[in-house]
Amino acid sequence: MNEIVLVAASKFGLEALVKREVQALGFADVQVSNGRIQFPAAVADIPRLNVWLRFADRVQVLVGEFEAVSFDALFEQTKALPWEVWIPANGRFPVTAKTVKSQLQSGRSCQAIVKKAIVERLKSHYHMVEFPETGPVFAVQVALYKNRATLTLDTSGVGLHKRGYRVEAGAAPLKETLAAALVQLSYWQPERILLDPMCGSGTILIEAAMMARNMAPGLKRQFAAEGWPVIPARAWETAREEARAAERPFPHPQLYGYDNDPAIIEIARQNAIRAGVAADIQFAVKPLDALWIDRQYGVMITNPPYGIRLADKQAVNQLYIILNKIFRKKKGWSVYVLTADRQFPKYFKRGRPDRVRKLYNGTIQVNYYQYFGQKPPRG
């Protein structure tokens, strides 16, 4: 029974991928707006979504939405929402607020008003005057956009990009959600070669192997809503059991990760072990200029370093020149490069990119340059 509305929060540019994965999990009436994928669901769906969503940042319960141009309106309408359905008497309910293009401009005041309104609501429900806030966490977010307030409860806790396999971050690791999206957007298939010649901590390849194995990304971690009385513990167990049962073998993996930094390759190996995909990926220390490709077809996805200082910029340009030398004539290779550097296409001269996708790496706007290769013959 669909009794609630859930929101899968996503990074800008990844909404279409998140919508598709939500639909693939069986949800209908999926609405998309900037960074939000909203759909009717049941309380018992919360575990399954957290365990399975690969490209989304978090899963939130939509508690209410209304117009609010005064603090009174914000207070009264927040108080009118059924918070007690979710928050038990010992629940912790920190409130964060953000406001954009709205009459109520002070996030801090909105946050205080919403907190007070929830306290008032819970007081009359539990007949208590003070709340110990020692129990499970119900992180409330109030977002005001053009005077419309949206109140959500976060079910995920730490962002869904934290799969739980990362031993230690490299210098500039990609978020796991973004790395998975790069693989999804590349049309790579598990029977094909996948190469990341500047793989850093190995995120792209690890995510690819997990996708090939149909491994649920959240299987190895905990979620905030695991402490919520409203969700039966059995629903979490079922979601995890189903995820374990859904894993597939990955018979002939051809995933290769290289980097010129031995320490980062060791981190990549440790990450792959923790993710349970170490057998799928061959990591090696190899500088880009020592890369030699003798296969006619393949997929290359990489995220080269981004030089800020001039000297670094020159070194990075040199890397583009090497990539160009290696792949210019390899028309059977699809080449995908994620970088904030708009100069990249000037150096990579295999023609104009077939597609350039605007994405965000954290807060940095980056481009995903896509050069499609010829498909290998079937057989």
Ligand SMILES: C[S@@+](CC[C@H](N)C(=O)[O-])C[C@H]1O[C@@H](n2cnc3c(N)ncnc32)[C@H](O)[C@@H]1O
């Ligand atoms: C932005 S990081 C890649 C991060 C990676 N996607 C991850 O998720 O951890 C760029 C990587 O390129 C590597 N690199 C820089 N110059 C290189 C070269 N000449 N040959 C191979 N790797 C190089 C760096 O050591 C660094 O790990």
